[in-house]
Amino acid sequence: MRELSGIDGNSPEVVLARLRLALSGEGPAILPMALGGVPPVPLGEVPRTVAVVIETSGSTGVPKRVMLSTDALLAGAAASSVALGGPGQWVLALPTHYVAGVQVLVRSIAAETLPVVLEPGHFDPEAFVAAAQRLTEPLRYTSLVPVQLARLVQAAEARGEVLDVLRRFTAILVGGQAIDPELIRRAEALDIHLVRTYGSSETAGGCVYNGRPIGNTRVREAVVDGSRQLEISGAVLAEGYLGDPALTQERFIDEHGERWFRTGDIGAVDAETGIVQVYGRADNVIISGGVKVSLDAVERAVNAMQGLGAAVAVWAPDEHWGQVPVVVTDTVDHPGLQAVRDVVGAQVAKSARPARIVVIDELPRLSSGKVNRQLLVRMLSS
Structure with missing residues (x-):
């Protein structure tokens, strides 16, 4: 077993330093917490393979604590790097107590680049542009949620210098929720390179890019409780839920030696192209x-x-x-x-x-x- 330490998720630099130690095995597993000013807090123990625990948002249900191994996090980072065209430098614009924010840091550690950190709090397009201008590597990335992208697109439509900065990104990942098709059209009309992502804390973040699974991720349809839901397998899967073996057994199933995660999302996988479509939550x-x-x-x-x-x-x-x-x-x-x-x-x-x-x-x-x-x-x- 391994010690689990709660840390302040509003201090990205602290999370980055503690994450390095957790991934290398030199420090305890970490749980970035939303409350500011939180000193390191012992939270018990987790399996030795676990490096990070993420508490889900609970936007539509009860929050859960998802245990992610070092292997799953690094597998997600490696798959992302290959899918995007190579390792690069990232702007961190998301909270580090969510998996998308943690993965920006994991990808930066794997790429041996220093992320440019946007101050936590209200998202300001001007502050984002200033942060992006501090990037020095040739391949440049960021990960956003749709509301952030909408504010940047609006600013880019009004000001050419904002548009120039956004066009210099090799890819701008956007996910976490459904994206307004009109927003995608506006961004594409500006020649901004968007990558729509799908995934969850249980899959170490985004594991489907523009409808296509990345790395060794596989997605299939399965009939669950009368509806066709998506299930995911691959190296990115979480170890399960901390302190909830019953839910772990319900959501992570073993079939002929292969683990599958029942996402609870209604969706479809095209039989010819393999493109994944997500229609919404079954619950x-x-x-x-x-x-x-x-x-x-x-x-x-x-x-x-x-x-x-x-x-x-x-x-x-x-x-x-x-x-x-x-x-x-x-x-x-x-x-x-x-x-x-x-x-x-x-x-x-x-x-x-x-x-x-x-x-x-x-x-x-x-x-x-x-x-x-x-x-x-x-x-x-x-």
């Missing part, structure tokens, strides 16, 4: 009037509408139907409830038509950039 489903309604399907239909690209679909209690879909947006000038209901009814199902549109000043977000859906549900239920 992001409500029962409205006795009928199952996928909130992710509602959200996809709504986001395709002009003027509602930043909207999210959550549920609210209803005396008659039990639960109903509700669209929440920060856009005042939206198409209107009837137009939204017509589109969702035609593309998804009549039972999926939103009951109302709620306009708020700003969508609440977690530090990872994901919308805090649990908070929105509590707001609508109060």
